[in-house]
Amino acid sequence: MGDYEALLDRAYSSLPETLKQTARFEKPEIVAMIQGKQTVVQNLGEVSKAINRPADMLAKYLIREFGTSGTHDQQHLVMKGVFRQAQVQEKLDTFLEQFVMCPDCGRPDTKILQERRVSFLKCEACGSRHPLSAAKRTSASKTQGTEPRVGEEVTLEITGTGKRGDGITKMGNYIVFVKGAKKGQRVRARITGIQGTMIFATAIGTL
Secondary structure (H helix, E strand, O other): OHHHHHHHHHHHHOOOHHHHOOOOOOOOOOOEEEEOOEEEEOOHHHHHHHHOOOHHHHHHHHHHHOOOOEEEOOOOEEEEOOOOHHHHHHHHHHHHHHHOOOOOOOOOOEEEEEEOOEEEEEEOOOOOEEEHHHHHHHHHHOOOOOOOOOOOEEEEEOOEEOOOOOEEEEEOOEEEEEEOOOOOOEEEEEEEEEEOOEEEEEEEEEO
16 A cells, blocks of 8 residues: 555646645635726726636626626726625625636636537636536535545546556545546546545546
8 A cells, every 4th residue: 555655646746736736716806996976896907817707708797797887998897886895796706606616626727618609617627617507506506514435426527647547636625546547538436545635536437
């Protein structure tokens, strides 16, 4: 077992940086000020850059959610109506849950893909892919604090390969090594062991 763990350590050192990172994502803070009968989001561009989404997309979302009209450039958004900063921040948090955060691993390393009129949220960290409508439902219903258990069967997207040929992916804060799986496969696997933040599993079928 010691030799195997040493091999896993070496495999871990070759993982993509996006899979190694476990730092908590800090949600950006909206800076919104009321000026007369208007609300000005002063850091639209800064927030859009932080979440890797176009300023135009975020501006249109906020305007639609508040049921108002407004104008924007790449840095600022001006909306008709009086909205407190806390209200605007709440809308941003909802935007993050729907269009940025991965429903599977909870990381913000995602991008939006368009295929045949369907938009997908593709995660660069764990490899999962969800239609945006499905991602929204999954995120809203996701339970917190559920820990993996030995013997549990899970569905995984394999995103890498270890030195010994095991498939590698990420599940929440865990690195998962899947015996009998290859990069690019979507597999059903049974958890055989858990050590710290590493999970060992065996593929029992491909999907």
